[in-house]
Amino acid sequence: MVHFETAPARRRGRGGRIGARLSRLRWYAGRLRAMSAAEVLHRLEEARRKRAWRRRPVGWGDGGERAQAPLPDFPGLRRRLALAADLPAVRESLARTREGRLRFLGRDWPPAAFADPRESAGFWLHDPVTGGRWPGREVSSFLVDVRSTSHQPGPEGTLGDVKYVWEPSRLQVLHPLAAAVAAGEDGALDAGLRLVRAWMDANPPYGGVHWVSGIELAMRLVSVLFLAAAAGPEGVAPDDRARLRAFVGAHAHHLAAFPSLHSSANNHRVAEGLGLLVAGLLMPEAGSGWEAEGRAILEAEALRQILPDGVGAEQSPTYHGFTVEMLALAALLAREAGRPLSGALHERLERGAAFLLALMDETGRVPAIGDDDEGRVLGQPPDREPRYAASVAAAVAGLSGRRDLLPPVRDPHLRDAVFAVPEGAALPPEGLTVFRAGGYTAIRERIAGRRVHAVFDHGPLGYLTLAAHGHADALALWLALDGQPVLIDAGTFLYHSGQGRRTALRESLAHNTLAVSGASQSVAAAGFSWTSRAQASLLAEAPGPDWSVTGVHDGYLRRFGVRHERRLARSPAGLALADRLDGASPLLPVEIRFLLPPDLALSRQDGGVVVSDASGALCRIRPPSGFGTTLVRGEDAVHSTAFGHLAPAQRIVFFGMLGADEAVTEFAILS
Structure with missing residues (x-):
């Protein structure tokens, strides 16, 4: 149990x-x-159309005139899925699914007997955090509120964050099952089809929580494609082919009818393009132009959401990885269908992977910049993939045939087989890499015998007018020494039910930057929007052995009449971080904040703070002249290590008065 x-x-x-x-x-x-x-x-x-759709009867269609005809063939994907069947992580995921030990986003679900729709219906609506039950077929999806869940009573108990109930219904347990089907394992196809039937019986269109978000519909279409590809054109019985076509048609009609446009046209729009492409490939006989519409969306959004220098426009490495993975899968499927996507899309994919590599330390991890909801396109639950960005970069290396895009370290995954990732590893060269369009600088070099990896943010808050997944981290610094994270990010925690904690983790006081009078550069409004937004930019860069890079933002201009400038530079002992407030008269009270993981030791020595790990001292951080020092632990210094999870951290705060003259924080790297 x-x-x-x-x-x-x-x-x-x-x-x-x-x-x-x-x-x-x-x-x-x-x-x-x-x-x-x-x-x-x-x-x-859109509201008018939703009112009209609410009058539609709840139920599945018949799948069309050719509902029972053989499914399209995906021989290349089937061969690669078969290769994934023996991966240990895939075997573990299969075993858990067969035994009913289902776990998503770090939470356990009660066992479900998918052979009996009456017993399994509650599984899909179960909230594992509160024990509540989300609205199902009895309520139109257009009436389900997923945003104010921290106060919202459900039919059977109070509801929590909608991310939890959505995660199983992406049906990504089908991905390992599809590998087993492709490898010819007895019972695997029947298990996968039972699961699809159970989901369909419990969640007919367009009722309940699972028909609210287009991105969820798109991920389900990918899961069904994997199962159909693994089974082959006639591997599924005629009645189940009709059922799969009804599934695909209902999802595609919804995606086409309710596109994410304007301020919502972020990664959700990419997902909708992928979903429509997949629907068109699965049902080419529908004649509805789904494939063409999906292709057009993907090719346009690739150029918008991966900037020319490869940075993800969402200002979140993991959301960028998710977007890159969606586009890479679309490119793979389109190529195997004989209708490849554009060269421009492939070029952006490769640049996007190169950006992930620049942010990556030698352990294959990237800083937790911006939001991270642990969304994956290819899944093997319950794996939470701490090296997800590395796996996605490797997928692009396999797709493009570019071994230089392989990460230094990655965890074996079903994704490797699907994208035919070659063996090997790579590490970007040492030096300064400036991403001018996206607003990051990555530094990789040896100082005092240690491998130093730093990332400096001088870019925008986020994407489009909402900047939904960006955090107020302008001019923040992230640092790792010999693969040990030293300056970290506070992370995400929760979305819709995070409330005050979500706001605190999004705003500046949680990040490795400077705050004026205890204020945030950008002020959060609702969970995915802002009352005010700082504009950051790159002021200057100087390459070479004595490199430096300077950024500025205006987040304090309206309230305090100043712009914050920060210069990160190589110093004889390591790194120097110089802050100034352009226009400050008189001086203003400021705090220079740094968040560190809990497993490092902090001690006051020689007028600074020495940071040590189990092997000894790593670096000494010395405050600007005249500044005081506070070390913070406990409730005021936490970080989110995974979605829905908070853990202790520790913070160094240097406080003092600042004006137009530079205040220099010194990082001496210790051998």
């Missing part, structure tokens, strides 16, 4: 309803601030 955690019920009754309304109002206010007049008109028309 699998045990799952149940959190205490949150506020209910009249107070809970008032809280839910206030949360919704804050969300709508944040969205309205980000909307243009054209978007307001689009939203009004």
Whole structure:
């Protein structure tokens, strides 16, 4: 029997309803601030269409005139899936699925008997954190509120973050099952089809929580494609072929009818393009132009969401990895169908992978910059993939045939087989790499015998008017020494139910940057929008042995009349971080903050803070002249190590008065 955690019920009754309304109002206010007049008109028309769709009967179609005909063939994907069947992580995922030990985002689900739809229906609507039950077929998906869940009572208990209930319904347990099907394992196809039938019986279109978000629909289409590809054109019985076509058609119609446009046209739009491409490949007889529409979306969005220098426009390495993975899978499927996507898309994919490599330390990990909801296109639950970015870069290396895009370290994954990733590893060359369009500088070199990897942010807050997944981390610094993270990011924690903690982890006081008078550069509104937004840019760069890079942002201009400039430079002993406030008169109180992992030891020595690991002292961080020092632990210094999880951290705070003259923080790297 699998045990799952149940959190205490949150506020209910009249107070809970008032809280839910206030949360919704804050969300709508944040969205309205980000909307243009054209978007307001689009939203009004979208609302009209949603009202019309609410009158549709809840149920599946018949799959079309050729519903029982053989499915399209995907021989290349089938061969590569078969190669994945013997991977240890795939075997572990298969074993857990067959035994009913299902775990997603670090939470256990109760066992489900997928052969009996009545028993399995509750599985798909179960909230593993609160024990509540999300709305199902009895409620139109257009009436399901997924945003104000920290106050929202469900049919059977208070609801938590919608990410948890959505994760199993991406059906990514089908990916390891598809590998077993392709390898000819007895019972694997029947198990996969039972799971699809159970999901369809419990979640007919267009009712309940699982028809709210297009990105969820797209990920389900990918999962069904994997199962169909593994089985082959006639491997699935005629009745089940008809059922799969009904599944695909309902999902594709919804994706086509409710596109994510304007301020919502971020990674969700890429997912919708992938979903429509997959639907068109699975049902070419539909004649609806799904493949063509999907291709057009993907080719346009690749050039928007991967900037010319390879940086992800969302300003989050893991969201960038997710976008790159979606585009890479689309490119692979289109190529195998004989209709490859554009060369421009492939070029952006390769640049996007190169950017991930630049952010990566020698252990294959990237800083937790911006949001991370652990979304994956190819999955093998319950793997949370701490080296996800490395695996995605390797996938692009396999797709493109470029071994120089291989990461230094990666964890074996089903993704390796699907993209035919070659053996080997690579590490970007030492030196300074400036990403001018995206706003990052990566430094990789040896100092005092140690391998130093640093990332400096001088780019925008996020993508489009919402900047939904960016954090207020302008001019922040991340640092690793010999693969040991030293300056880290606070991470994400939760989305819709994170409330005050989500706000705190998004704003500047949680990041390795400077704060004026305890204020954040950019001020968060709702969970995915901002009341004010700092604009950051690159001021100057100087390559060579005595390199330096200077950025500036205006987040404090309106409130304090100053711009924050920060220069990161090579110094004789290591690194120097010079801060100044352009326009400050008189001087202003500031804090220079650094977040460090809990396993490092901090001690005050020689007017600074010495940072040590188990092997000894790593570096000494010395504050600017005249600044005081505070070491913070406990509730005021935490970080999110995974979605939904908070862990202790520690913070160094240097405090003092600052004006137009530089205040220099010195990082001496110790041998």
